[in-house]
Amino acid sequence: MHASALFISDLHLTPSMPRTAERFFEFLEKEARTHEALFILGDLFEFWVGDDAKARSPFHLEVAQKIKALKQQGTKVYFMHGNRDFLLGEAYAQKADMAILRDPQVVTIAEQTWLLTHGDALCTADKSYQRFRSVVRSRFVQKLFLMLPTSLRVSIASSLRSNSTANYHRAQRFKPEAIQVKGDVTITATASLVSMTNCQRVIHGHTHRPGYHEESLGGQSWQRWVLSDWDFDHPETVLPKGNALSITSTGVKVLDLVRS
Template identity: 55%
Template sequence: MSLQFASALFISDLHLTPSMPLTAQRFFDFCEKDAPKVDAVFILGDLFEYWVGDDASSQSPFQQEVKRALANLANKTKTFYMHGNRDFLIGSDFLKKTGMTLLADPTVVEISGEKYVLCHGDSLCTADVGYQVFRTWVRKSWVQKLFFQLPVSWRRAIANHLRSNSHAQYQRGIRNSYAQNQIKTNVTLEACGAILRAHSGSNLIHGHTHLPNHHHEHLGEQRWQRWVLSDWDLDHPESTSPRSNALLINNQGVRTLDLIKT
């Protein structure tokens, strides 16, 4: 599939959940007002805080509301979705009902004449060996089939347990060694360089790390630019500054949109 557009918006890591209503409302406004202004919208994973199956979403009024917002958006502009580490179980039924097109991780796109390699970003965190082993196993189709055979309530309990464990491990890592934990949970130059070499690219866009920035990087003679997408959080100002950003690419170049101020 060759993807070429004159303009596009990129978002990721919204972690939508009913317990974050301000973040969810900004997403609904984004779908209604901001996103239709460009030729394509790319959601690079972790749209939801967790996803335990398309069948479970029918029991969630909140996820149904998100589905309707996405379907309305897809009627106005091309909308693409890439699995994240929290919602990689989003399946064909949900995608069909929203009108979104699923992208492989990674995918190459051309926006306004420039080529970009897109990925969620978790596959680039190769310093976290334990996570990479876990990621390999949970992406196996037979493991997912076994998971889907469990009752929805069990699946939700497992997802909540995994989220709690992940948060606890992150907090322990910070207490033991903040610097080491930052290295472990961030992408590596080696992984970024490898994915760009594999796709003959020099521009990389990803999310996952919650460390929004624009980097100019190199590894030996290889040089590239890397844009890290922001996570969204308008509901916890006591712990961090509110965040709601998108990356815009058009004939004027690449720039970050602060969606709180728009």
């Protein structure tokens, strides 16, 4: 239970995006310190192939140190796995001094309950992705994958990322309405999760479609906040973007993190 909290998602941190990392570090030093807790709802990193693969990476060690410094200042940090970094484990979490949450998770903020999820499990219209997700989230498959040499793991992850990006752009060119439907959460999946948890305030990321929605189905209603992805490194293709959701005793507020 916390009196105030911030929520972020889909930063996709990587050494090749230094401006996004810089904005995250600034966010930790400024906005995050004004709240009791920070919740990172998945895809903190662009990809993760095991804690051992990042054990000596200066970039990933710096991220851990910055997060740990926030915790030392009094703000608790929680992390939920995303579809890109679901292999992030306790070894790295301990370096960053952040607690790993299960997905979904119900928490109490400012005396209200909130349902947290990364969001990819709610995209049930994308049948192929859900089949892929069920396989890679298997503990047996993960154990086998982590036994592979690091270089091979990185190669596999890079190939999967390239195929995913290519499929996305192909769908946008030929069937933009299909990518809109397949890549978004479905109301039936959301309704099922709301019913299962008995919580009517949902926060998630993953879709890169930030917004607020009031929805209902089958006699139940809920509110849904969608977090933005972050990108401060590609002004030639997209405008800088990144937000956080602030919850305090005074209400809910979306923080635009783009510097003017």
